[in-house]
Amino acid sequence: MNLTRLALAAALAFAAMPALAATLVAGPGQTYKLPSQAIAAAKPGDTVQILPGDYLDCAFVRQNDITIEGKGPAKAVIMSDKTCGGKAILVIDGDNITVRNMTLTRAAVVDHNGAGIRAEGGNLTVDAVRFINNEEGILAADNPKATITIRNSVFRRNGLCDGACAHGIYIGNFKKLVVEHSVFSDTHQGHNIKSRAADTQVIDCTIEDGPNGTSSYLIDIPNGGNVLIEGNTMEKGPKSENHTTAIMIGEEGVTHLSRGFIIKDNTFTNDMPYPTYFVYNITRDEAILTGNKFKGRVMPLQGLGKVMP
Helix, strand or coil, X not given: CXXXXXXXXXXXXXXXXXXXXXXXXXXXXXXXXXXXXXXXHCCCCCEEEECCEEECCCEEECCCCCEEEECCCHHHEEEEXXXXXXXXXXXXXXXXXXXXXXXXXXXCCXXXXXXXXEEXXXXXXXXXXXXXXXXXXXXXXXXXXXXXXXXXXXXXXXXXXXXXXXCXXXXXXXXXXXXXXXXXXXXXXXXXXXXXXXEEXXXXXXXXXXXXXXXCCCEEECCECEEEEECCEEEECCCCCCCCEEEEECCCCCCECCCCEEEECCEEEEXXXXXXXXXXXXXXXXXXXXXXXXXXXXXXXXXXXXXXX
């Protein structure tokens, strides 16, 4: 092979190499002053790192395979009060996106479902994010091929029912929703977790109204599917707007095949003066309750299923 061919082969090999991932830093004294500027400039594989600060900002996330993360504790990086597209602080259209280590707060829109994150793309991971006082914490459109994973996060004072209801999180027809090691508290009017996913897992979370929360259901699975609710601490408070049920399954019609519903090793406290069902199952699939502990006036199960020690 002559030198010309060698040079051409080397050039083609170099062109075929993937671009190196970059870290784009946003914040005071940086090239990108606002998170939205760094997010807009990011390429697939890049990380957007946000320095501590309060940012009156919102962003569209249209690329795939990027990470958006705050530097320092989640309380130090705050995006608030501004929404994009009349939807959310972060409107995510990309696939394989990770958002971590920041606070999203005070999202409000004309439709009364302003979200910290509006998920309109594919797979999404939310890790150590605080959603505080939004109309909706996370609102996800349908994507039956995608998974949303939420871990180590806090949802406080989200929710609203002004016409239609907004919730702590509302996940559309996704392949899978996993919520683990997270806290939901003081939700207003809507449900803490509402999931239309084909597979919903809520593991090792705290879901509580507290003295001032007015939420409806703690967990709502309106269309059935596979369900695992395990190892959670749950409480309905004295101001809850729904006196009847903590976990509701199937009330809007079953649209997913199911291997059943496993509700195990949870602790549920009813602080209302009214009796309430822990699980209300309106499907022909069995709910299996095992190892759960109850405090207050609690009826373990209404509908098809078994209650075991």
